[in-house]
Structure formats: structure tokens, C-alpha cells
Amino acid sequence: MKEMPASHAYRLLEPGPIVLVTTALSGKVNVMTMGFHMMVQHAPPLIGCVIGPWDRSYGALRESRECVIAIPTVDLARTVVDIGNCSGEQVDKFKKFGLSPLPARDVAPPLIGECLANIECRIADDSMVETYNLFLLEAIRIWTDPDREERRTLHHRGDGSFTIDGEVVDLRKRMVKWRHLPA
Numbered sequence: 001m002k003e004m005p006a007s008h009a010y011r012l013l014e015p016g017p018i019v020l021v022t023t024a025l026s027g028k029v030n031v032m033t034m035g036f037h038m039m040v041q042h043a044p045p046l047i048g049c050v051i052g053p054w055d056r057s058y059g060a061l062r063e064s065r066e067c068v069i070a071i072p073t074v075d076l077a078r079t080v081v082d083i084g085n086c087s088g089e090q091v092d093k094f095k096k097f098g099l100s101p102l103p104a105r106d107v108a109p110p111l112i113g114e115c116l117a118n119i120e121c122r123i124a125d126d127s128m129v130e131t132y133n134l135f136l137l138e139a140i141r142i143w144t145d146p147d148r149e150e151r152r153t154l155h156h157r158g159d160g161s162f163t164i165d166g167e168v169v170d171l172r173k174r175m176v177k178w179r180h181l182p183a
């Protein structure tokens with residue numbers, strides 16, 4: 001084993017798919033890219049998200065207490081990186097990147113029509129925002145596009161390179177201790 005810097009832990013662990021986060025404040029919608037997120041609880045479903053004060057989205061989320069987590073697929077890879085390299089402070093990213101805002105049901109920020117899935121979220125706990133920029137969000141409603149052919153999500157390796165979903169290994173029969181989990 002060769003040692004690597006402990007500060008690179010995120011490069012090994014950065015877990016789920018890279019996502020987009022939409023926010024809305026005073027009628028102005030915005031979108032950012034986010035890699036630092038994790039599931040925290042099954043029910044109610046809680047998602048931990050690190051969104052920092054260097055993002056315009058941070059203030060919008062703190063104030064409005066709502067966002068949508070949109071899950072893009074590989075066809076949007078370049079757009080996802082570009083969205084994370086410019087700010088809603090300067091540009092209307094929905095317009096610039098040709099994204100279609102669709103109305104959400106329970107929150108003001110829009111769903112993104114070009115994404116595989118969209119999760120409407122509300123802040124459940126912001127007690128760790130001051131210390132870690134960590135928002136605990138509750139998933140209120142989920143929308144998916146069943147007709148979409150491209151379903152491969154992107155997984156950030158922490159340095160601007162990504163792996164793309166591949167083979168599925170189905171071991172559901174072995175999950176004997178966890179049968180109660182929803183299929």
C-alpha cells in the first residue's frame with residue numbers, strides 16, 4: 001500500500017451521482033452542481049448536503065429553505081461541470097445551458113426537464129450549517145422520467161473526472177436482514 005494524503009478521502013468516498021441543485025429566491029431561479037451529499041435516514045428520508053457560502057445557492061437555500069436535487073445522466077456531463085464553474089450571480093444558468101424548468105408540486109424551485117429524476121426538498125435541520133455548511137434536507141416528493149433511455153449517472157472522482165454507471169450486480173436475494181426495506 002502506498003500512502004496518499006488524508007485530505008484526499010473525498011476522492012475515494014465521494015459517493016452517489018453528481019447532482020444539480022435548483023433554488024429560487026424572489027422569483028429568481030438558479031442551479032449549481034453538487035458532489036458532497038449522502039443519505040442520512042430512511043424515514044423520513046433525510047439527505048445531507050454540503051453547500052458552501054461561496055455559492056450563490058447557499059443564501060437562496062438558507063433563506064427560502066427549499067431546493068430541488070436533480071439527477072443528470074452522462075449526456076449532460078459537460079453542462080454539469082460548466083454549471084459548477086460559473087455563478088448565478090453573473091449568469092442565468094437555465095438560459096445559458098438550455099435547461100427546461102418544470103414546476104415542482106410543493107416547492108418553488110423548478111425541476112429540470114433534462115434530468116433523470118428530481119427530488120423536491122425542504123430543510124429539516126440547519127444546525128450544522130454554521131460549522132460544516134451541512135444542510136439536512138428532507139425529500140418531500142420525487143419525480144422520474146420513465147421514458148428516458150439514457151439512465152447512466154455520473155460519479156465524481158473529486159478532481160473533475162467522472163466514472164459512469166456500468167454493470168448492475170443484483171444481490172437482492174442475499175439481503176435477508178433487510179427485507180423490510182422498500183423495493
Ligand SMILES: Cc1cc2nc3c(=O)[nH]c(=O)nc-3n(C[C@H](O)[C@H](O)[C@H](O)COP(=O)(O)O)c2cc1C
Pocket residue numbers: 018030031032033034035036037050051052054055056057058080081082083084085086087088089156160
Ligand atoms: C463536479 C463539481 C462538484 C461540486 N460539488 C460541490 C458541492 O458539493 N458543494 C458546493 O458547495 N459546491 C460544489 N461545487 C461548486 C459549485 O457548483 C459552484 O461553486 C457553483 O458555481 C455555484 O453556483 P452558484 O454561485 O450559482 O450557486 C461543485 C462543482 C463541480 C464542478
